[in-house]
Amino acid sequence: MPRNVCLWWSLLTLFVLPVAFSVGDDTSSEPPPNLVVIFVDDLGYGDLGCYGHPTIRTPHLDRMAQQGTRFTQFYVAANVCTPSRAGLLTGRYPIRSGMVEGMIPRRVLFPDDTIGLPAEEVTIAEVLKQRNYATKAIGKWHLGHLPEFLPTTQGFDSYFGVPYSNDMDHVRGNDERPAYWNVPLMRDSEIVERPADQNTLTKRYTLEAVEFVREHPENPFFLYLAHTMPHIPLFRSKEFTDISLRGLYGDVVEEIDWSVGQVLEALRESNCAQRTLVLFTSDNGPWLVQNEAGGSAGLLRGGKGSTWEGGMREPMIAWWPGHVPANRVSAELITSLDLLPTAAALANAPLPDRPLDGYNMLPLLEGKEDSPRDTFVYHRGAHSHAIRKGPWKAHFINQTSYPTKDPVHYDPPLLYHLEKDPSEKYNVAENHPEVVAELRQLFEQHVEEIARLPNPFAATKP
Template sequence: MKNKSFITSCLFSLAAVAQAQETPNIIFIYADDMGYGDLGCYGSKVNRTPNIDKLAAEGMRFTDFYSAATVSSPSRAALMTGRYAIRMGINDVFFPTSYTGIPETEVTMGEAMQSAGYYTGIIGKWHLGHLEKYLPLQNGFDEYFGIPYSNDMASAFFMRGNDVVDYHPKMDSITYVYTQEALRFLDQHHDKPFFLYLPHTACHVPLAASANFRGKSANGIYGDVVEELDWSVGKVLEKLDELKISENTIVIFSSDNGPWVVKGPMGGNPAPLFQGKVSVWEGGQRVPAIIRWPNKIKPQQVNTEVAAMIDWFPTLVSVVGGEIPNDRIIDGKNILPVLLGEGKRKDDEFAFVNYGQLQAYRAGDWKILLPEKKRKGSFWIEDVPAHDTLFFNLRKDIGENNDVKDKYPSEYQRVLEKMIVFKRTLKDVPPALIMLESNGLKMAANQQQEAIRQAREKGIKAKSK
């Protein structure tokens, strides 16, 4: 009996080892404010991106992939949870003055990976709250190094774990520092399943490149930054080869939203799309998306169907054998059948939710864009003329130039009905956190004024005595 038990134990141990070897590592590389047309594999003629292009050639490149928001924080919240950020009350970006962050009730990708036995790390921009309870270590990550919000915000600093370690990070070395941290992470944790989330600062303003890349591109400082980011991707891929774990590692590359076109040469290129960051025109949310998974995803794949950032949560959690919450709406779809060439996404729909409002909707080749008042150029966005409800066939009109609402009334009605059905799911969304912050600041100001009033009153009484 003892021998039988020993043999059974050995078989279980061998099965566990085999399962561990089959469980893929995952690296998610996230660019910031990168345009659809900023990579060679997406048509750029001015930015040299051989490493990212190679990644695309060795896996699958999406042509119709959407960020879940037009700006940073809601986009990242959606990636981490598989849910449109409006369901969390995250409709705007968090600032150094914010005292809110990703709700503690949300289940993040990091938490789901940890539950599946993964070691988790984030190196880079978090932007889901900078107070301790909102930071990565309290939201599913075993380690963290990076800037907790955007590099253009006041008092940008490096954190390691929950502690500030550098109050004066140099903008021209951030990509290099993140890359070295990523290589260290891989060296230290490659012997067990890991999830590495690598959200870069590039290509967000202020732009700065290291000496090895400064002035070297044909596209000014923006091109320098893109090419250094491509170098970083190359170093990560080299390290995977060196450690002999490339075959068992999923690598994903994407961007949190479209380019900040109002910045001119400091912003990215949305071509052939219209508009960029902050806009629900295609340039604001259609982004580069590439995935490589050797021996699972065939090389040279180009997928032209609708997919979105919210899909990564259910897909990757499914891949690692984790649990997807069933007590809340998960907007993303498991696209593993798409990646493996075994089927299609559950549906071909995507909602454009911008600053807490449903402003557009896509179903298949068709997109409805709701009416918009004239938008005068500002810090955020270029001029956009006023328009009524518009309807586009994106397959034939990627630049959204031709309204075909009157030409295809039945298709318009079909997509409109789908949009209405989706909107009904938003009836119970929580108050916007940014509004809570505003109200909280008003309350604090009122309390401060009351304290001043009471102090003055006490002073007057003291004088009268």
């Protein structure tokens, strides 16, 4: 070989080929972890075996908690369906997106509403699409049922489910036919069944979720499985009829427990478990006025529609073998607002360029750090009702349940030490005026900030 050719070959092997091989190494590196969020409807803090229910059997969720971490101070963004879902998916207090009473015609969206989650909002799915995640939404959406507001316009590749609550579209009966729920079941933007056979919804959602997991054994994916149940009316499949000591409500929860077991097993069988973070929680507390058809908040006060703890503190279980510590119970403060920043950190994806109200909780989930959050504001509709900092919670306004009577205003506010008194029985405001003053200042600052937010639907007629 001529000397000059040898020289060029030496330079090529020294500089060019290593660069080429390093590019190849980047493209063959491990994909980012998967994310599965299982979000049920109207489940109470006390409705699972691992959270103390004496007669509802939840062996799969109990095992998930044993293999992962169970959180005892996890909060959702709102105390009813639509705003809670907006907060989880955007990482922002739902008043920022307008998904609250006072900006939408009612407390939640109804089938005759023509608005939905604004297109400019950025969801977890859209954040993860930056890293080429496959994304799927299954179940209850409730952020707008018109084509321009469905999951497929908010970063999800596909959708299968009911676009709003299962008690909507009620058709009254007469002498010739019985009453029925005319709720549509959709695939992407098309109605595939109406009325949906609600007895089979939990099972069909589960089969759809398992199929999605099995379709993506190697590529990263985000699965948002938002169960319709146990929101009333309650339905369960034939296999789960009359199996629970708790009655119909227990049957429904036990079928959801089975569903969780099926999803986790599909992850194991697809060899995805070691690279999949699974989070299980609910959108708000139990619907107490439904009596036996509603759930239980356990030792917590209040339920759905209220800003007492029972309305917004929910079960939350995190599972990720080899990453989330097993058999751990955490009392760290964490919220559904934190899921979007956590998902972005999980995927090493950029955050949306807008104000966020959540924190990256990945180090907390992995047991490496404490929660970076020490404050949380409890909202009802467009109004701030209460604030928590550390163990202290101050109520400035409250309403008891859903539906509710007129709001009650407190001046001075009620003050509770939640770690000593999670049931909010003992108002200790008189004993801690300095705590009341600090929380009042933080609360008023938040109220002033919220008052400056524009209404995204100001020009929209209901």
